[in-house]
Amino acid sequence: QIYAVVTLIPTGHVASYGQIADLAGLPGRARLAGKALKDSAGLDLPWHRVVRADGTLAFPAGSEKAREQREKLLSEGVTVNNMRADIKRYGWQPDLYTMLHKISS
DNA sequence: AGGTTGACGGTTG
DNA sequence: GCAACCGCCAACC
DSSP, X not given: OHHHHHTTSOTTOBEEHHHHHHHTTOTTOHHHHHHHHHHXXXXXXXXXXXXXXXXXXXXXXXXXXXXXXXXXXXXXXXXXXXXXXXXXXXXXXXXXXHHHHHHHO
């Protein structure tokens, strides 16, 4: 379920672990979403579009994965300042979020 | 069985 | 805005 929701994130946009878990029918289990993505290594998913609720990248600053994620987001037009994506502009808009919530239920 | 550990998130100072 | 806490829960020691 979690992987399915991740594929729904439009190119050039980002979503939080909490939102992913929520839409996957697992409210309040953001950590599980993170665990699922960690285990998803190898699968073809837009994992780089998943960030923390405040927009910061989940990988330790300076790490190889963090650099890779930042690069992928920038290439899609998502501004990333100091390892933090601009959630205000590129995050899921409220209307789209509620719409997806309705569909998934 | 009990303690630790996270690709997290909301609250508080 | 930031950092320290605390709640969370499944997987591992």
